[in-house]
Amino acid sequence: MTLLAPIIEQTAFSLRQNEYEQIAFLFDETSHSLFYSRWAPGPNLTKEPYSALTQLIQGIYEFYPEMARKRVRNRIYATFSPTEMCLGMVKVAAKRLTANVTPKNHGLTHLLDPIEIRGFNRPIFEMSGIEPYKKVSLINPTHSDFMNISIQRASEMPQKEQRYLSNRPIVAILVSKENQLLSWAQNTNSKNRTLHAETLLIQNYYTLTQQGLPIDSKIYTTLKPCKMCAAMIWQSAEDIRRLKVFYQTFDPGPNAAQTVLNPPSFERKRASRCHEDLQIEIETQLI
Numbered sequence: 001m002t003l004l005a006p007i008i009e010q011t012a013f014s015l016r017q018n019e020y021e022q023i024a025f026l027f028d029e030t031s032h033s034l035f036y037s038r039w040a041p042g043p044n045l046t047k048e049p050y051s052a053l054t055q056l057i058q059g060i061y062e063f064y065p066e067m068a069r070k071r072v073r074n075r076i077y078a079t080f081s082p083t084e085m086c087l088g089m090v091k092v093a094a095k096r097l098t099a100n101v102t103p104k105n106h107g108l109t110h111l112l113d114p115i116e117i118r119g120f121n122r123p124i125f126e127m128s129g130i131e132p133y134k135k136v137s138l139i140n141p142t143h144s145d146f147m148n149i150s151i152q153r154a155s156e157m158p159q160k161e162q163r164y165l166s167n168r169p170i171v172a173i174l175v176s177k178e179n180q181l182l183s184w185a186q187n188t189n190s191k192n193r194t195l196h197a198e199t200l201l202i203q204n205y206y207t208l209t210q211q212g213l214p215i216d217s218k219i220y221t222t223l224k225p226c227k228m229c230a231a232m233i234w235q236s237a238e239d240i241r242r243l244k245v246f247y248q249t250f251d252p253g254p255n256a257a258q259t260v261l262n263p264p265s266f267e268r269k270r271a272s273r274c275h276e277d278l279q280i281e282i283e284t285q286l287i
């Protein structure tokens with residue numbers, strides 16, 4: 001459903017409580033509902049793995065698992081300029097986006113039933129977290145040693161006969177400069193399509209520490225990160241020039257073969273702020 005600009009602008013105006021808030025919303029014709037999300041960017045705005053858009057998309061998947069796929073196919077409207085992370089999530093888990101909507105009062109009053117999507121910014125400890133065994137007792141650990149932790153965990157994930165009911169066996173871990181295990185996460189996409197291992201890893205780490213991915217840290221993941229996860233890694237790194245991503249299996253799919261982590265992809269060109277950004281090497285396959 002494509003709506004007239006005055007209706008979009010009026011909706012943004014009516015939903016926004018103050019000028020600092022980001023608003024994302026979509027109209028769902030089937031349920032005659034207006035789903036929306038507000039987000040007040042925090043002090044560490046640039047490293048935050050959240051936005052009004054991620055709240056809206058992830059919250060719809062979380063709270064309406066049966067209807068989610070259909071709902072997020074509706075055009076999403078946003079009152080702000082989307083980051084690469086926002087664009088990645090729209091690409092992988094939703095469909096269409098109209099950004100930079102200007103909230104404006106046209107004197108229109110009718111709104112469909114507005115339903116606020118919020119609260120999707122908390123850790124899911126069973127699937128991810130900061131573990132008690134923070135110190136991995138490996139002597140002079142190699143990249144393969146860390147990758148083996150992810151591989152081992154992924155192999156322990158239960159698989160049902162019907163593949164679509166199971167979470168894909170993918171695990172990611174975050175390791176500090178000092179070779180300490182900072183966080184881990186497994187894919188939980190069978191219910192929430194946005195919760196790939198890396199997304200969950202980053203969002204949980206941020207929620208628990210209020211920090212981006214630390215300088216000189218490393219991510220070891222069993223599958224090449226997709227466009228959504230790659231963009232969240234790009235956004236959340238304290239310094240993307242000092243972060244490395246190692247993966248085990250290449251993913252040739254259209255959402256993963258080329259991402260912002262792979263120069264000179266379209267996404268890298270779009271996300272780069274200077275010539276140097278175009279060159280940064282971040283991702284390596286461990287064979």
Ligand SMILES: [Zn+2]
Pocket residue numbers: 196197198225226227228229230
């Ligand atoms: Zn992903």
